Amino acid sequence: LKMKFxxxxxxxxxxxxxxxxxxxxxxLAGLYxxxxxxxxxxxxxxxxxxxxxxxxxxxxxxxxxxxDGGPTNKILPxxxxxxxxxxxxxxxxxxxxxxxxxxSGLIEVLKRYSVGAVIESGxxxxxxxxxxxxxxxxxxxIKKIIIDKPIKLSFFKNAAxxxxxxxKSFEGQILKNVHxxxxxxxxxxxxxxxxxxxxxxxxxxxxxxxxxKIGDVDVLKTGHHGxxxxxxxxxxxxxxxxxxxxxxxxxxRYGHPHQQTLSNLATxxxxxxxxxINGTIKLNINNGVLELFPxx
Numbered sequence: 001l002k003m004k005f006x007x008x009x010x011x012x013x014x015x016x017x018x019x020x021x022x023x024x025x026x027x028l029a030g031l032y033x034x035x036x037x038x039x040x041x042x043x044x045x046x047x048x049x050x051x052x053x054x055x056x057x058x059x060x061x062x063x064x065x066x067x068d069g070g071p072t073n074k075i076l077p078x079x080x081x082x083x084x085x086x087x088x089x090x091x092x093x094x095x096x097x098x099x100x101x102x103x104s105g106l107i108e109v110l111k112r113y114s115v116g117a118v119i120e121s122g123x124x125x126x127x128x129x130x131x132x133x134x135x136x137x138x139x140x141x142i143k144k145i146i147i148d149k150p151i152k153l154s155f156f157k158n159a160a161x162x163x164x165x166x167x168k169s170f171e172g173q174i175l176k177n178v179h180x181x182x183x184x185x186x187x188x189x190x191x192x193x194x195x196x197x198x199x200x201x202x203x204x205x206x207x208x209x210x211x212x213k214i215g216d217v218d219v220l221k222t223g224h225h226g227x228x229x230x231x232x233x234x235x236x237x238x239x240x241x242x243x244x245x246x247x248x249x250x251x252x253r254y255g256h257p258h259q260q261t262l263s264n265l266a267t268x269x270x271x272x273x274x275x276x277i278n279g280t281i282k283l284n285i286n287n288g289v290l291e292l293f294p295x296x
Contacts, residue, residue: 039060040060040284040285040286041059041060041156041157041189041190041285041286041287042057042058042059042060042156042159042189042190042284042285042286043057043058043059043282043283043284043285044056044057044187044194044282044283044285045057045058045078045082045280045281045282045283046221046245046247046273046275046280046281046282046283047070047074047075047078047247047275047280048078048247048275048276048278048279048280048281048295049069049070049071049074049075049078049105049247049275050070050071050074050249050250051071051101051225051248051249051252051254051256052068052069052070052071052074052101052102052104052105052247052249053067053068053070053096053101053102053198053199053221053225053247054066054067054068054069054070054074054075054078054102054105054247055067055068055196055221055247056078056079056082057161057187058082059155059156059157059159060156061155061156061157063091063155063156064083064089064090064091064092065090065091065092065093065094065153065155065161066079066090066092066093066094066106066109067094067096067185067196068094068095068096068102068103068105068106068198069093069102069103069104069105069106069107069108069109070101070102070104070105071100071101071104071105072104072105072108073108074105075105075106075108075109076105076108076109076112078280079109079113088112088113088114089113089114089115089116090109090113090114090115090116091115091116091117092115092116092117092118092119092153093106093109093110093115093117093118093119094118094119094120094183094185095118095119095120095121095133095183096120096121096182096183096184096196096198096199097121097123097125097178097179097181097182097183097198097199098120098123098124098125098127098129098130098133098178099125099178099199100127100129102198102199103129103130103133104129106133107129107132107133107136110133110136110137110140110142111136115140115142116142116143117142117143117144117145118137118142118143118144118145119144119145119147119153119163119183120144120145120146120147120183121146121147121166121170121181121182121183122146122147122148122169122170122171122172122173122181123170123171123173123174123175123178123181124172124173124174125174125178126174146169146170146171147163147165147166147183148166148167148168148169148170148171149167149168150162150163150164150167150213151163157189157190158189159187159188159189160187160188160189161185161186161187161188162185162186162187162188163183163184163185164184164185164186164208164213164214165182165183165184165200165204165207165208165213166181166183177201179198179199179200179201179204179224180201180203180204182197182198182199182200182204182223183198184196184197184198184200184204184208186214186217189285190285190287190288191288192218192219192285192288192290193216193217193218193219194217194218194219194220194221194283195214195217195219195220195221195239195241196221197220197221197222197223197224197230198223199223199224199225199230200223200224200230201223201224201227201229201230202229202230202232204223205223205230205231205232205234205235206234206235208235209234209235209238214235214238214239215238215239216239216240217239217240217241218241218242218243218290219241219242219243219244219245219283219290219292220236220239220241220243220244220245220270221244221245221247222244222245222246222247222257222261222265224256225246225247225248225252225254225256225257226246226248226256226257226258226261226262226274227254227256227257227258227261228258228260228261230261231244231261231264231265232264233264233267236264236265236267236268236270237268240268241268241270242269242270242271243270243271243272243273243292244265244270244271244272244273245273245274245275245281245292246261246272246273246274246275246276247275248274248275248276249276250276250277252276257274273292273294277296278294278295278296279294279295279296280295281293281294281295282294282295
């Protein structure tokens with residue numbers, strides 16, 4: 001009799017546990033749908049990775065694009081803070097150029113996440129970090145795309161990431177200044193434009209302006225962490241950004257951002273956001289409205 005009672009009680013517990021589990025799943029599903037409906041159509045995070053660059057783009061349909069990964073031991077906690085715990089994949093990883101403050105974090109990303117494709121300029125760089133990154137791409141059989149001409153990457157609701165430079169192949173080349181191969185791209189969504197200048201310097205800015213490849217933008221991710229070699233007055237006169245984002249580390253040894261760069265940006269009336277002061281900067285584009293939100 002006692003055994004029968006035990007079995008009956010155990011069965012009720014199983015039934016009760018099953019109902020609770022189903023209810024929890026329904027609640028999670030409901031929360032997911034609610035979050036999806038209330039998410040902006042497009043979000044761009046300018047991560048505070050210290051002295052380096054890392055930008056994460058996410059569309060409402062789940063498309064995810066990561067541009068650069070900053071230095072070591074920064075990117076994974078930041079990605080974990082904005083991606084669902086169950087999400088272990090990123091559609092596209094973009095390496096603008098193979099300097100350590102851009103590529104090191106991407107090594108950690110390739111180890112941790114399943115990556116659909118890697119996009120880069122192909123320029124060679126003889127450092128341990130650059131070599132390890134390329135080895136991982138091969139080892140994991142990740143599709144690699146070398147930008148050697150203007151290309152449009154289209155995704156959610158006609159959003160486009162337009163690659164403006166390089167316009168020729170740098171694959172396998174060793175350059176005196178690897179910044180000359182920096183991958184420059186522009187995000188275009190609902191009439192709003194965000195220009196990502198990587199570490200492009202004066203020489204590349206001159207070329208982009210002379211060839212008419214750039215025009216008015218809403219947001220400029222300034223070149224080379226606010227260095228005096230970038231964001232020259234002739235370039236800013238062409239792009240006329242309403243907002244400028246400078247990605248850099250506090251008290252860095254390079255003197256970034258340079259006062260001349262800050263003056264140039266102030267002259268054209270751009271509102272400046274800095275990761276060393278404002279932390280991670282979040283940019284939302286929703287129903288044609290663009291908003292920026294500093295972490296601090």
